[in-house]
Amino acid sequence: MKKTIIRGGLETLYFSGLHHLLRPLLGGVGAILTLHHVRPPRSGAFQPNRLLEVTPQFFERLLRQLTRADIDVVSLDEMHRRFIAGDFKRRFVCLTFDDGYKDIKTYAYPLLKRHNMPFALFVATSFPDRLGELWWLALEAVIAQNKRIALVVDGEDRFFDCGSLSEKRALYDAVYGYLRSMKTEEELRRVVRDLCAYTRVDLAAFCRDLCMDWQELGEIAADPLCTIGAHTVNHKILMKLPDEAAVRAEMDMSRSVIDAALGRRPQHLAYPIGDPTSAGRREFRIAAELGFKTAVTTRPGVLFREHRDHLTALPRISVNGEYQQQRYLKVLMSGAATAMWNGFRRVNAA
């Protein structure tokens, strides 16, 4: 639903030319872009997580566009400096990659290096430790590989057909929503573990096959262009943790583990999932108390000078595989689309 609205909104903005009119007012001082995977397209029509990936060709066009635009591509430290110093003479963009996938090293990193562009990787430490559960990908595999699955819903065994493409898509959305609505992360993980166990999907394999290990992270982290940021230990939805101490431990321990493994103490944090149901006031406060210079959400938006007072609740713009058209990104970076999304509130940190 939301997707349709954005797409509709963007088309309207683009074709009406409204974003040009709004630009000076709403363009902001800069933007942080979010990416997950950069890799060649996979075949197969059922790819509910495709919105998390862009092709290397698209990524290179994005970098060329940034090079041509009158905009600085800066590190998170430099962004922080500009906020503190009030240095907004030039608009800036930060490039951030969540989760630390191997394809970033294979496909994105050589392009970043060629264009000499700084970037940040937000690493959940259980991923290189090979203990991570990439449950959203496991769920995709379970539904892709089966014609029918069983789920316990409200204490009862229920069966769901997923033989056809439309059934698979509908079931993925329904189960994803059901999982996200669960009270605790433990319940969510238990349901996915059970699903994987009885459909013989290897839950641990996603982490092992897709995420960089410490050796690979160490190689990329040695490049001064690279900032390693924290992304918690277990990639849990922090707002589902009832206990404040647990939230604090997830953030703080991930920083210590990265420091021990790579010899660098992260100064920046990305909240897992990062939407308003995953990170809110409590998380923003704890990140600030722990001394992170900045922390980023996935709430859509560009940056305004007012974000100086909300540096642990920064919005980002997702570079989304669903909208691989240059014109979409141009509109997104103009700030017009996300300002409309935010109802023209410049700071959304509640």
Ligand SMILES: [Zn+2]
């Ligand atoms: Zn993540």
